[in-house]
Amino acid sequence: MDICGNKRRKVSGGVRGCRRSGAGKMRRGACKVLRSLAVHDNNHTKDEEEDDDCFSISFLRSDRLDPAAALSPRYSLLREGGRGGYGGGDEELALAEFWALTSLENRHQNVVQLEECVLQRNGLAQKMSHGNKRSKQYLRLVETSLKGERILGYPEEPCYLWFIMEFCEGGDLNRYVLSRRPDPQTNRSFMRQLTSAVAFLHKNNIVHRDLKPDNILITQRSGSPVLKVADFGLSKVCAGLNSKTSEEHPAARADGRGSDQNDFVNINTFWLSSACGSDFYMAPEVWEGHYTAKADIFALGIIIWAMIERITFIDAESKRELLGTYIRQGTEIMPVGEALLENPKMVLHIPQKARSSMSEGVKKLLLDMLAVNPQDRPDASQLEMRVDQVTCAA
Incomplete structure (x- = not known):
């Protein structure tokens, strides 16, 4: 998670120094661009506790690959698409992203699609699917591969977990917006x-x-730009949570009432307690470590504003110009x-710039989204309706 240190740094021109916390040394993760290949019958004999698909990955080389077991490759590597930073807890973040994206029963055009997740060992790969009841070893395989351990029964072969994601060629929201002229x-x-997108996620009990802007990607394959909310490493899947499975405040609800463990979970009244996120977009209650899904609404308000x-501000570490509102206090x-x-x-002074063309409807909406008290903010479904109203009016 991105959390700034306790000491604020003196900056000029909107530069703020931040650090990413987490155990272990910072590492860089490569994002590869893959091309899907036609797959022929692999003639694979299934074990009753294994998933259906087993195939080779052409860009992974293994000296231990058994030639007799060579199967048709499903992907070929085209090029490196980018790199991202992550801390020592990356295995938990990867598992959280896998859990969130595979828990979605339906697709949404504005949420990045996880095409598939594959577990690779001994040069071959096995497709992993969320909650596959036919495989008793499913979750253990995922966890051990994420943590770099070896699967029981294969002591000589390390395992790798590969996420095959939808490719968004337009970059992120920062690059797209700041490289073009303003367009209402x-x-x-x-x-x-x-x-x-956020209404869809919240309806499916996912708090991002x-x-x-870094986690909002763009694709223009359909002609007009389409946004894709991405990076679910810090997301929380609240489906099935009850008084026995909440994070740290099992019976606490935002409305002050108790919770029956058989009740449907309302993520707008269910408290989360892990303070995480990126500081410029974090709601006041997140800084305190006690918040609900309404924190996503606050972050969205900062982004839209x-x-x-x-x-914009200049990130002190990457030197990139990033979209983000802030409060200036002297230097x-x-x-x-x-x-x-x-x-x-x-x-809050919205709009911030004297020559802004922001409508009164958008101004009032942003003020409500950025309310100090999360209960004064609209929920995601209410927000979606209000945005439709103010954008149509404009």
Whole structure:
């Protein structure tokens, strides 16, 4: 998670120094661009406790690959598409992303698609699927591969888990918006797409917890730009949570009432307790480590506000210009959520720029999304309806 240190640094031109916390040394993860190949009958004999698909991966070389077991490759490597940073807890983050994306029964055009997840050992790969009841070893295989351990029964072969994701050639929201002239029509379209995606996730009991422009990807294969919410490493799947399985406050609810373990979980009234996210987009209650899904609404408000007015800061580590609103205090800047936590009565000046063309409807919506009290914010379904109203009116 991205959390700033306790000491605020003096900055100029909107630079703020942040650190990524987590055990272990920082590492870089490569993102490969793959091409799917036609797959012929592998003539694979299934064990009753194994998944259906077993195939080779042409870009993985193994000196121990048994020639007699060579199967048709499903993918070929084209090029490296990019790299991302992650900390020592990356196995838990990867498992969280796998769990979130595979728990979705339906697709949404504005949520990045996990095409498949494959477990590779001895040069061959086996398709993994969420909750496959035919495989008693399913979850253990995933966990051991994520943690770099060896599967019981294969002591000489390490295992690798590969995520085959939808490719978004347009980069992230930062690059797309800041490389083009301001376009109110595109802003309105992006507002509708983002709120639709978050409404879909919340309806499916998924709290993203790390919404930011870096985690919003773009594809233009259909002609017009389509947003894809991505990176579910910090997400929380709340489906099935009850009084015995909550994070740290089992019976606590945002409305103050108790919770029957058989009740349907309302993620807008279910408290989460792991303080995580990226500081410029974190709601006040996240800084305190006690929040609900309404924290996603706050983050979305920061993103939309920054996108409309093109408010940016320079990341001290990467030196990149990023979309994000903040509060300026002399030579220092601080995240809006942190500032509201310190001064809950602070009035946000929206719009920030004198020549802004922001409508009164959008202004009021952003103020509601960025309310200090999460109960004063609209939930995701209400937000989706209000965005449709204000964008149509414009």
